[in-house]
Amino acid sequence: MTTKEKVSRKKQIELQATELFRTKGYSASSMRDLAQELGIEAASLYSHIRSKEEILQKIIFGMAERFFEKLNAIPKNENLSFAKQLEQSIIAHIEVITKNTAASAVFFNEWRHLSEPNLSKFLDLREEYEGRFRDIITKGMETNEFRDIDERFAVFAILSSLNWTHTWYKVEGKMSPEQIGRQLSGLLINGLKKGIIGVDNLEK
Amino acid sequence: MTTKEKVSRKKQIELQATELFRTKGYSASSMRDLAQELGIEAASLYSHIRSKEEILQKIIFGMAERFFEKLNAIPKNENLSFAKQLEQSIIAHIEVITKNTAASAVFFNEWRHLSEPNLSKFLDLREEYEGRFRDIITKGMETNEFRDIDERFAVFAILSSLNWTHTWYKVEGKMSPEQIGRQLSGLLINGLKKGIIGVDNLEK
DNA sequence: CCTACCGATCGGTAGG
DNA sequence: CCTACCGATCGGTAGG
Numbered sequence: 001m002t003t004k005e006k007v008s009r010k011k012q013i014e015l016q017a018t019e020l021f022r023t024k025g026y027s028a029s030s031m032r033d034l035a036q037e038l039g040i041e042a043a044s045l046y047s048h049i050r051s052k053e054e055i056l057q058k059i060i061f062g063m064a065e066r067f068f069e070k071l072n073a074i075p076k077n078e079n080l081s082f083a084k085q086l087e088q089s090i091i092a093h094i095e096v097i098t099k100n101t102a103a104s105a106v107f108f109n110e111w112r113h114l115s116e117p118n119l120s121k122f123l124d125l126r127e128e129y130e131g132r133f134r135d136i137i138t139k140g141m142e143t144n145e146f147r148d149i150d151e152r153f154a155v156f157a158i159l160s161s162l163n164w165t166h167t168w169y170k171v172e173g174k175m176s177p178e179q180i181g182r183q184l185s186g187l188l189i190n191g192l193k194k195g196i197i198g199v200d201n202l203e204k
Numbered sequence: 205m206t207t208k209e210k211v212s213r214k215k216q217i218e219l220q221a222t223e224l225f226r227t228k229g230y231s232a233s234s235m236r237d238l239a240q241e242l243g244i245e246a247a248s249l250y251s252h253i254r255s256k257e258e259i260l261q262k263i264i265f266g267m268a269e270r271f272f273e274k275l276n277a278i279p280k281n282e283n284l285s286f287a288k289q290l291e292q293s294i295i296a297h298i299e300v301i302t303k304n305t306a307a308s309a310v311f312f313n314e315w316r317h318l319s320e321p322n323l324s325k326f327l328d329l330r331e332e333y334e335g336r337f338r339d340i341i342t343k344g345m346e347t348n349e350f351r352d353i354d355e356r357f358a359v360f361a362i363l364s365s366l367n368w369t370h371t372w373y374k375v376e377g378k379m380s381p382e383q384i385g386r387q388l389s390g391l392l393i394n395g396l397k398k399g400i401i402g403v404d405n406l407e408k
Numbered sequence: 409c410c411t412a413c414c415g416a417t418c419g420g421t422a423g424g
Numbered sequence: 425c426c427t428a429c430c431g432a433t434c435g436g437t438a439g440g
Binding site for chain 2: 023024025026027028083086109112113137140144145146147149150153154156157158160161163164167168183184187188189190191192193194
Binding site: 249 | 410411412
């Protein structure tokens with residue numbers, strides 16, 4: 001029971017810290033701010049956590065884990081076009097962001113406040129994750145499904161357009177995470193212009 | 205001459221601060237850090253500036269001005285397709301970012317550390333700027349040039365894919381700002397998929 | 409542009 | 425989880 005309470009309190013601290021870091025930023029958030037929102041003294045936080053940065057680490061690597069888990073959970077289907085594979089990956093990515101908007105904000109904006117070796121670990125994971133998207137694009141280019149483009153460049157553009165979702169997504173909104181993912185992948189794969197089905201795509 | 209020296213020193217402070225804020229973030233950057241990089245004492249900074257936040261304001265509203273100036277400098281041509289108008293706006297946006305990568309980083313990441321009324325002023329300007337892009341998309345939808353999409357959503361996606369450019373752009377790189385702008389607008393307007401000119405665009 | 413300094417606040421520890 | 429407290433550092437001022 002003692003253990004149970006401690007875990008629960010620790011989680012509470014992490015959740016409050018996530019909200020706090022999102023609104024004020026990591027550096028501008030003090031442990032006294034955090035304690036106050038939890039109704040305890042700042043010193044009491046240290047019964048549950050080791051340091052301020054430990055909380056940041058938990059938030060960031062927790063998000064990294066969710067991104068990879070969701071991506072790995074996509075069923076393998078070699079028959080799918082690369083456009084469809086990319087769409088699925090985009091939807092997975094959006095689902096993680098929309099389910100964790102505050103943690104996403106911290107993940108995308110505060111990672112540079114990690115100290116080594118965690119900073120390098122973060123950068124490695126990010127590189128690996130982007131690599132998964134790059135692979136799809138590379139293969140899609142090889143089969144002539146996608147047009148010729150620098151993969152690294154394309155992945156930066158794609159992921160950054162997705163990564164802003166946390167700033168405006170509301171649970172009560174009209175669009176579901178999956179719909180958002182489909183819309184975004186539609187925009188990125190087919191473009192803003194009309195004419196995939198129609199014929200009005202050749203004008204200057 | 206005294207005036208000239210003062211102005212120059214003030215600009216030096218702003219430039220060093222821009223680099224510092226980009227790498228450490230505004231809150232984690234101290235005036236002592238900044239002074240040290242300029243080879244003076246922290247207290248001496250206050251002969252040239254009023255406060256730490258004043259520097260942030262200068263950086264951010266300086267960037268806002270550049271974005272609007274560049275957008276306004278696009279020659280009006282009603283005969284251009286909305287795709288072309290959007291492309292020009294995208295190129296203008298990318299040119300501002302690539303010419304000011306450090307200030308862009310501060311602009312996009314540190315604006316929330318502005319206090320009122322500057323925070324509201326920033327948000328208003330951002331809303332206005334996004335509105336310019338929305339107008340192009342709305343008109344392009346009305347003329348059936350663009351497909352049906354929520355304008356606000358589309359502009360978020362477009363601008364956020366552009367706004368990451370400052371993280372990877374290098375002056376010595378192979379691509380010019382204009383080329384980057386063209387590539388990005390090509391991706392966003394025509395999509396990743398092949399087949400605008402060819403016929404391989406109907407597969408599942 | 410410097411020395412000398414201010415009050416406030418920081419992350420964190422000792423000891424209960 | 426609290427009281428009491430630590431040394432370090434913060435943005436900024438006075439006065440030259």
